[in-house]
Amino acid sequence: MKTHKIAPSILAADFGNLQRDIEMVNQSEADWFHIDIMDGVFVPNISFGMPVLKAISQHAQKFIDVHLMIVDPDRYIKTFADLGSNMLTVHYEACTHLHRTLQAIKAAGMQAGVALNPHTPIDLLKDVIQDIDLVCVMSVNPGFGGQSFIKNTFNKVAELKELILSKDADTLIEIDGGVTDKNAKKLVQTGADILVAGSFVFKSEEPIETIKELKSLSF
């Protein structure tokens, strides 16, 4: 059976009850926290900044995966390391010198991820895949939770899996956007290792049970 990780996206949490929602993820079968940082420039939305991330990381008891939807992410690599990020994911489209950025993230003690917008082809990563710990395949256009899953993601995941195997890389495949019980199984069967789920978890009646459901799908 293929194992997979579930990473609830804090973007969809109830900010009036953030501490309660973080505790809920701590107590659940979720593997990671997925934290979306948006700057209002790279994406048409602003999420939250360093003080909120600091509060989240002080309470989160699991691996922290920070997804930067910001321009010029190199400016903040050390800051995110100091705030307790375990994985720092930058957008391919936001980096001029991606290889250099990946090395800087690792030198700061974090794992290095690269996110791809829905229109960005997988093969742009072929010369750098061995340096990437995780590729985040965006299955919605980044910026907002609660959007519908883009079906072409299945083709991209299959292509990425093939690239990873052909280069003998250890890169993990993460899917972000519109993940539900309707697409989770097929995503893992196609090659996904981590499913980011926001609205499907936090807008459900019983988030802990919903996480359990996504986690326990057998393949």
Ligand SMILES: O=C(CO)[C@H](O)[C@H](O)COP(=O)(O)O
């Ligand atoms: O940040 C996002 C897009 O930028 C994601 O959609 C978010 O991480 C997951 O939310 P949802 O499951 O509601 O799509």
